[in-house]
Amino acid sequence: MDIHINGKKYKAVQGETILEVAVKNGIKIPTLCYHSDLCLAGNCRICVVDVDGAKTLQASCTAMASNGMKIWTNTPKVIKARKMNIQLLLGSHFGECYTCPRNSNCELLKLAEEHGIEELPFPKKSKRTRELEITPSLTRDPDKCIMCGRCVRTCEELQGVHAVKPIGRSNDVRIETFFGQGLMHTSCTMCGQCINRCPTGALYETSCIQPVWDALADPDKYVVVQTAPAVRAALGEEFGMEPGTRVTGKMVAALRKLGFNKIFDTQFTADLTIIEEGTEFLTRLKRTLVGKEKGLLPMTTSCSPGWVKYIEHFYPDLLTHVSTCKSPQQMFGPLAKTYFAEKEGINPSKMLTVSIMPCVAKKYEADRPEMNASGYKDVDYVLTTRELAKMMKTAGLDLKDMPVEEYDNPFGISTGAAVIFGATGGVMEAALRTVYEIVTGREVPFKNLDITPVRGMEDVKEAEITIEGVTAEYKFLEGAKVRVAVAHSLGAAKKVMDKVKSGEADYHFIEIMACPGGCLGGGGQPIPTSPEIRKARARAIYEEDESMAIRKSHDNPAIKKLYEDFLEKPNSHKAHELLHTHYLKRKRFDKVK
Amino acid sequence: MPAAGFILEKIKQGEALKKAFEINRAEITDIIKDSGLKGRGGAGFPTGLKMYLCGAAADTVKYVVCNADEGEPGTFKDRVILETIPEKVFEGMTITAYVIGSREGIVYLRGEYAYLKSELENVLKEMRKNNMLGENILGKGFSFDIRIALGAGAYVCGEETALIESLEGKRGEAKNKPPFPVSSGLFGHPTLVSNVETFCNIPHIVDKGSLWFKNMGSGKSTGTKLISVSGDVKKPGVYEITFGMKVKDLLKLAGAEETKAVDIGGASGIIIPELQFEREISFEDIPTGGSIIVFDKTRKMADIMENFMEFFLDESCGQCTPCREGTKYFVDAVEKIKNRKITEQDLKNLRDISDCMKITSKCGLGQASTNAFISILDNFKDELLS
Incomplete structure (x- = not known):
C-alpha cells in the first residue's frame, strides 16, 4: 500500500507503524518512550504526527499505516505540540x-536541545520529592523518572520478572516495587536491563568508582583488576568508536595507566570454568546414565548472576540443575587472593580485586555473603564498562590514543573459548569444544571449531551432537546424542525452564544468560543498546576468538599449570572449596511489613 | 417538548428477545443501524455499526460488555436504570450477543454501585430460571450468560479500553487504538462495549422497529436521552428527553431559577452561560452522556473550575505526558485566578497546554479534561478576570 509522508509517496506494508515506515525511508521522527527492543506504549506523545482526517495527532510509534494515509511530521501544529510535551516532561523532571x-x-x-527549548512556561521542579533507592547493583532516582515505562516493559516483556510497575495516578504516578518495599525485597534479578533502556538518569549502576580511586591511591x-570478555567489544562505544570495535590491548594499556598493579583477564577463569563445569557435566551425565540418578540433568550454566537470582526466585525447586561452578568473576577472586598472593608473596589482606564487567548483577554477586572462599571478600569492587570509561575520562585517558598492551601473567593468559563467553551461546560452544575432546580425544566435528548452531540472536537455540568413538573411560557415552539449549534474556529462560519443569524438555545441558545477546548486552554496557548494536558486539567477540592462538580452554597452559601447582585436578576438594558454590531458595517477594 | 418516556418503563420480558430469534442476525443489525441509535455513554458511536463490526470479526469467542462504570460527575441515570429495570439491560445484552455470536456477557459495575450487585445477581438468577439466560435460551439453541464485575473506582475505567484492562485484572489504563475492542478486546477477543442506556434501547427498537425510533429526536440524533439533572434546581432527577430539546426547556422542567451557568456533559463537558441556553441537547449541538449540572447566580465560577480541575488531577491515569503533566497547572491557575494573580501570559500558556492536551492525549480523558476550564474562561471572563 501507499502512504504519503510530508507530501511524498512511500510504500508501506500492512501492520507497519507510521514510525517504521518513516525510519525505513530516512525520515526522522523524534521518539522517547519507544525502544526497538520493547513493545509499543505510545505514552510520551513526543512522536506525534498529523494525519489528514484525524481529530487528534497520532503517536507514530503506535499508529498503523493504512492505505492512502496522508501524514505530516513537521507542521507548526505538530512541532508546537511536541515541544509542549517536552516542556511538560522537563517541568516535572528533577534536572540537576x-x-x-x-x-x-x-x-x-537531547530532545530539549533539538527542539530549541530555552525556557519553560511554568515553574520547574526544583526540589527532590523522593528518596534514592540504592541496591548493591542499581540505583533508582524517582525524581528523574519521566514515566516512559521502558523499565517496566523491559522487566515484564524482555525479562518476565515483573519487579516494578506504575502505581498511583495522575502526577503522583510512579514506578514502584511490590508494596513499595524496594527492589531487594522483590524478585528483581539485578540484571540492569532497565538501566540500558532508561532515557534519563532515573536508573543507573550503584557506583564503585570512588573506592577504586581510593584503593589505587593507597x-x-x-x-x-580483571576484565570480562564482553567489555573489550563495547568499551570503544564510550569513546565514540563504532559498536563492534575491538579494543582489548588499548583497554589493557588504559588500566595500567590508571595504576592497577596487575591487569588480569576474567577470560583466564572463563577457561577454568569450562574445565570445572565440563567435568561436572560429565560427572552428572555418568551419574544419570549409569547411576540412574534423577534431578541432575539438564545442567544449566551459572555464569550469569542475574540468571542465578532469577532461578532462585522463580524455579527454586530446580536449583539442583544449576552447575555448582562459580562464575568466572567469582573464581578469579579467591584464586587471586590465594594462589596468586602466595606465589607473589603478597599479603591477601592487603590485596584488593576489582573487576570490570558488562554487568551490574556482578556487583550484587560479589556482595553475596558466601563469596569469601579466600577468607576475604573475594571480589572487592565491580565496575561496569561505563564506570571504567568514566574513570578513564577523569584521568584524561582517551581509549583511541592508547597503545596496545598485553595482559599480565599468569591470569592474563586465555583462549578463544573464553572470549566467546561474552556472547550468547559462547559458554556452550566453549564447553562443547572441551567436553567433546575429553570424551573422544578428537576435536568437535565443526569446521574451524565454530559451533554455529549455538550462535546468533534467536532467543532460544537448540542443538544436538552425537558422540562417537569415545575413549575407554567414557564408554557409557558411545553413540549418545547430547542435546543442548541456549537461551538469552530471562524471558527466553522462562520458555526453556517451563519445559524443564514440565518434563517436556530432553536437554542435557542448557546455557542461560540473563541479558539479550548474552554478556555483550549486559546491564553495565554502554547506552544505548539495540539489536543492531548487540550484533556488532557479537561480531567483535567472534573475530577476537578467531584471532586467538589457542581456542580451546583445556589447551590453556596457565590453566594446566594452575592444576599442577595448586588445584590438583578438576573438581578436586580444593577446587570445590574455592571455585564452587551453592544457591538459595528465594520467594517472589518478601512478606509485606 | 414533553418527556417521551419509554426507557424507564417495564416491558414484557422476553418479547423482544423472542422476536429477535425469529429475525436473522444481519437483519437485526440493519434495524439497529437504520434506527440511528448512537452510544448513550457520551461518545455517540453508531451502535448498529459496532454490532456489525463485532459480528463480522472472525473469532469463536466474543464478549458483550455493559459499561456501567457511570463515573462522570453529575450522572446517575444508569444507576436508576439498574435499580428499576435491570432485566431490560440484560435483554438488550442478550439480543446483542445473539447478533454478534457471543456466549458471555459482563456488566462492569462501578465500584461505588457495589450495593446493587446482589440484587442484579438475583435478577440474573431469575432470568436463568426462566430460560432467558444460560444454555439454550428459550429453546432456540442459543446460549449466553451474564456476570457482574466490579470496578475499583477509577474514572478512566469508563473509557472502554481501560475498562477492558481492568476486567483483565490489570491497572486501568487506556490502550492504543487501533485495534479497537470490536476486533481485539477482552483477552484479545472481539468485544462489544456499550453503555447501560444503549442496551436498554435495543429491545424497544427490535420490538417496535426502526421507524418508530427514528420518529423521535432531531436530525441525526434519534430517540430519547436520559438526563441526570442536579445542582440548583427544584426537581433534580432523571429526565427522559427527546433529542433536540433546548437547554432552557429542560431547565424549566427541572424547576431551575436564576440560573447562571449549566454544565453539560459533566467534568469532561462544557459550561455554558445564559446566552447559550437556546442551544439544543443533541449529537449535532451539545452532546452529553447524560449529566447536566445547574448553577444559579450564587455560585462562583472559579469554584466550579477548581472542582473540575481537581477532579482531573485526581483521575488522570498518569500514563501519557500531556494529561499527567498538564492538569496540575490548571489547578494552580484556579488558585491564581481566585487571588487575582493570573497574568495574560499565564492564560496564554494555559491555552497552549490545553491545546496540546486536547490533540496529543492518548485517550478521551486527557483530550477533554480542560474543557470545563476553557469554557468557563471563555464564557465568564468578566467574572474571573476583572
Missing part, C-alpha cells in the same frame, strides 16, 4: 544535569 550520571547521554536533554594496597 551537572551532577547526573547521564548528563552526556540523556535522551530528554600505597598499602595491591590492586589487581
Whole structure:
C-alpha cells in the first residue's frame, strides 16, 4: 500500500507503524518512550504526527499505516505540540544535569536541545520529592523518572520478572516495587536491563568508582583488576568508536595507566570454568546414565548472576540443575587472593580485586555473603564498562590514543573459548569444544571449531551432537546424542525452564544468560543498546576468538599449570572449596511489613 | 417538548428477545443501524455499526460488555436504570450477543454501585430460571450468560479500553487504538462495549422497529436521552428527553431559577452561560452522556473550575505526558485566578497546554479534561478576570 509522508509517496506494508515506515525511508521522527527492543506504549506523545482526517495527532510509534494515509511530521501544529510535551516532561523532571550520571547521554536533554527549548512556561521542579533507592547493583532516582515505562516493559516483556510497575495516578504516578518495599525485597534479578533502556538518569549502576580511586591511591594496597570478555567489544562505544570495535590491548594499556598493579583477564577463569563445569557435566551425565540418578540433568550454566537470582526466585525447586561452578568473576577472586598472593608473596589482606564487567548483577554477586572462599571478600569492587570509561575520562585517558598492551601473567593468559563467553551461546560452544575432546580425544566435528548452531540472536537455540568413538573411560557415552539449549534474556529462560519443569524438555545441558545477546548486552554496557548494536558486539567477540592462538580452554597452559601447582585436578576438594558454590531458595517477594 | 418516556418503563420480558430469534442476525443489525441509535455513554458511536463490526470479526469467542462504570460527575441515570429495570439491560445484552455470536456477557459495575450487585445477581438468577439466560435460551439453541464485575473506582475505567484492562485484572489504563475492542478486546477477543442506556434501547427498537425510533429526536440524533439533572434546581432527577430539546426547556422542567451557568456533559463537558441556553441537547449541538449540572447566580465560577480541575488531577491515569503533566497547572491557575494573580501570559500558556492536551492525549480523558476550564474562561471572563 501507499502512504504519503510530508507530501511524498512511500510504500508501506500492512501492520507497519507510521514510525517504521518513516525510519525505513530516512525520515526522522523524534521518539522517547519507544525502544526497538520493547513493545509499543505510545505514552510520551513526543512522536506525534498529523494525519489528514484525524481529530487528534497520532503517536507514530503506535499508529498503523493504512492505505492512502496522508501524514505530516513537521507542521507548526505538530512541532508546537511536541515541544509542549517536552516542556511538560522537563517541568516535572528533577534536572540537576551537572551532577547526573547521564548528563552526556540523556535522551530528554537531547530532545530539549533539538527542539530549541530555552525556557519553560511554568515553574520547574526544583526540589527532590523522593528518596534514592540504592541496591548493591542499581540505583533508582524517582525524581528523574519521566514515566516512559521502558523499565517496566523491559522487566515484564524482555525479562518476565515483573519487579516494578506504575502505581498511583495522575502526577503522583510512579514506578514502584511490590508494596513499595524496594527492589531487594522483590524478585528483581539485578540484571540492569532497565538501566540500558532508561532515557534519563532515573536508573543507573550503584557506583564503585570512588573506592577504586581510593584503593589505587593507597600505597598499602595491591590492586589487581580483571576484565570480562564482553567489555573489550563495547568499551570503544564510550569513546565514540563504532559498536563492534575491538579494543582489548588499548583497554589493557588504559588500566595500567590508571595504576592497577596487575591487569588480569576474567577470560583466564572463563577457561577454568569450562574445565570445572565440563567435568561436572560429565560427572552428572555418568551419574544419570549409569547411576540412574534423577534431578541432575539438564545442567544449566551459572555464569550469569542475574540468571542465578532469577532461578532462585522463580524455579527454586530446580536449583539442583544449576552447575555448582562459580562464575568466572567469582573464581578469579579467591584464586587471586590465594594462589596468586602466595606465589607473589603478597599479603591477601592487603590485596584488593576489582573487576570490570558488562554487568551490574556482578556487583550484587560479589556482595553475596558466601563469596569469601579466600577468607576475604573475594571480589572487592565491580565496575561496569561505563564506570571504567568514566574513570578513564577523569584521568584524561582517551581509549583511541592508547597503545596496545598485553595482559599480565599468569591470569592474563586465555583462549578463544573464553572470549566467546561474552556472547550468547559462547559458554556452550566453549564447553562443547572441551567436553567433546575429553570424551573422544578428537576435536568437535565443526569446521574451524565454530559451533554455529549455538550462535546468533534467536532467543532460544537448540542443538544436538552425537558422540562417537569415545575413549575407554567414557564408554557409557558411545553413540549418545547430547542435546543442548541456549537461551538469552530471562524471558527466553522462562520458555526453556517451563519445559524443564514440565518434563517436556530432553536437554542435557542448557546455557542461560540473563541479558539479550548474552554478556555483550549486559546491564553495565554502554547506552544505548539495540539489536543492531548487540550484533556488532557479537561480531567483535567472534573475530577476537578467531584471532586467538589457542581456542580451546583445556589447551590453556596457565590453566594446566594452575592444576599442577595448586588445584590438583578438576573438581578436586580444593577446587570445590574455592571455585564452587551453592544457591538459595528465594520467594517472589518478601512478606509485606 | 414533553418527556417521551419509554426507557424507564417495564416491558414484557422476553418479547423482544423472542422476536429477535425469529429475525436473522444481519437483519437485526440493519434495524439497529437504520434506527440511528448512537452510544448513550457520551461518545455517540453508531451502535448498529459496532454490532456489525463485532459480528463480522472472525473469532469463536466474543464478549458483550455493559459499561456501567457511570463515573462522570453529575450522572446517575444508569444507576436508576439498574435499580428499576435491570432485566431490560440484560435483554438488550442478550439480543446483542445473539447478533454478534457471543456466549458471555459482563456488566462492569462501578465500584461505588457495589450495593446493587446482589440484587442484579438475583435478577440474573431469575432470568436463568426462566430460560432467558444460560444454555439454550428459550429453546432456540442459543446460549449466553451474564456476570457482574466490579470496578475499583477509577474514572478512566469508563473509557472502554481501560475498562477492558481492568476486567483483565490489570491497572486501568487506556490502550492504543487501533485495534479497537470490536476486533481485539477482552483477552484479545472481539468485544462489544456499550453503555447501560444503549442496551436498554435495543429491545424497544427490535420490538417496535426502526421507524418508530427514528420518529423521535432531531436530525441525526434519534430517540430519547436520559438526563441526570442536579445542582440548583427544584426537581433534580432523571429526565427522559427527546433529542433536540433546548437547554432552557429542560431547565424549566427541572424547576431551575436564576440560573447562571449549566454544565453539560459533566467534568469532561462544557459550561455554558445564559446566552447559550437556546442551544439544543443533541449529537449535532451539545452532546452529553447524560449529566447536566445547574448553577444559579450564587455560585462562583472559579469554584466550579477548581472542582473540575481537581477532579482531573485526581483521575488522570498518569500514563501519557500531556494529561499527567498538564492538569496540575490548571489547578494552580484556579488558585491564581481566585487571588487575582493570573497574568495574560499565564492564560496564554494555559491555552497552549490545553491545546496540546486536547490533540496529543492518548485517550478521551486527557483530550477533554480542560474543557470545563476553557469554557468557563471563555464564557465568564468578566467574572474571573476583572
